[in-house]
Amino acid sequence: MxxxxxxxxxxxxxxxxxxxxxxxxxxxxxxxxxxxxxxxxxxxxxxxxxxxxxxxxxxxxxxxxxxxxxxxxxxxxxxxxxxxxxxxxxxxxxxxxxxxxxxxxxxxALRTAAASAVSIQHLARPDAKVIGMIGAGHQATFQLRAALEQRPFEKVIGWNLHPEMLPNLAAVAEEAGLPFEAVELDGMTEADVIITITSSFAPSLLAQHVSPGTHIACMGTDTKGKQELEAALLGSATVFADEIDQSITLGEAQHAIATGLISRDDITEIGAVINGTHPGRSSAEEITLFDGTGVGxxxxxxxxxxxxxxxxxxxxxxxxx
The missing domain is CATH 3.30.1780.10 (ornithine cyclodeaminase, domain 1)
Incomplete structure (x- = not known):
């Protein structure tokens, strides 16, 4: 051994x-x-x-x-x-x-960040310039470093329930030579890619905070009851997941499923995009969403x-x- x-x-x-x-x-x-x-x-x-x-x-x-x-x-x-x-x-x-x-x-930490990075590589618009971070804890720094390697981002914006933690994100942005701006949640409309990485049991990101064409990587919800996004966001997005069964039982999709906004058939495994059996993003205006629950x-x-x-x-x- x-x-x-x-x-x-x-x-x-x-x-x-x-x-x-x-x-x-x-x-x-x-x-x-x-x-x-x-x-x-x-x-x-x-x-x-x-x-x-x-x-x-x-x-x-x-x-x-x-x-x-x-x-x-x-x-x-x-x-x-x-x-x-x-x-x-x-x-x-x-x-x-x-x-x-x-x-x-x-x-x-690295495999979790890699999952959102894979989703950005395969689903975000090629011209994405602004990345938004919701959450600023230890894992958020891994997420941001991995994400910045997937597109030619020009700016990082961030929000955290405890603003005193935002310097964690600012330091990573500085490493990459990018400006960082702390914003309120409604400022997330500027972002082309949004990563949520919190331990929240109540939604922070609402549909009104997301602009057409955005890619969202939801990485914090991995337990029954947790929720980072308003369920309506999943109803208006094209939803992908690491694993569908886990997504609908303990991932972000659990809430949209429970309220009837989406069904299991509305979720696609991201591996299908990687394999070329699903086209992925179909337009510059489409909101794509990756429900990353973390699989063994x-x-x-x-x-x-x-x-x-x-x-x-x-x-x-x-x-x-």
Missing amino acids: LIVPERQIPDLLTRSASFTAVEKVFAAMAAGQAYNFPVIREAIGHEDALYGFKGGFDRDGHTLGLKAGGYWPHNLEKRGLINHQSTVFLFDPDSGMISAMVGGNYMT LQDLAVAAAVVDLAVEQGVAIEVDF
Whole structure:
């Protein structure tokens, strides 16, 4: 068995490698060559933590495994650790033997950002110039860095419920040599691409905040009850998802489905656009929307890439098991 500790992953995994791995596995999912297992997610009754498992099998990528982990909301204040903690386990699909254990924290941040970046690459207008960010936490900085590589953006605008966190976004914009402007939500009409990355249970982005032709990547809603967007937005947009089943049960689409604004048949897997079996954006005025709930196969694909890189660079730890 190979082990790639958390501490090694920032030196191994790039945004480019994450993008490629996620794009490939989305394509495999849409082609019926990869599937996710049912998600287990539980409140464990200790430290207010949520713990669960995501897994799947990618026949094309010859990848089988699971991610175990969750959210410990008091970690930062009590232990100086990040609140999200996870580990990925890979198994040999031929024998069932465990093949690798990979730290999942930094990797999760990059794979989540890669998913929205894939959606921007395949669905945003080619002439998109202004990117809007709703949310300014730790994950938002990963999202923004990955997104800025997909189009020749000229400006970053941002809104956060707690404005004191907006300098996180301003710093990333400065790294890229772009101006940053803090706006109210109605200022999001200037954006050609909007990424939402919050933990909200009430909508922030409303239909009146979005201009025709915008691409929206909804990345924060991954649990029943969470909501970042007004449901009417999904009713007026062309909706894509990483996985339809997860989108309608615990993603942003859960609310539009519940109110009858859209049906399951109104949602397309983004892998179909990657594969060329769906045309994607059909006009410059169309609002496209990606419901990125986060699927286990993303974690497995990126973890497999990490293992390959670790082996290539001679830093993977091999143990008998």
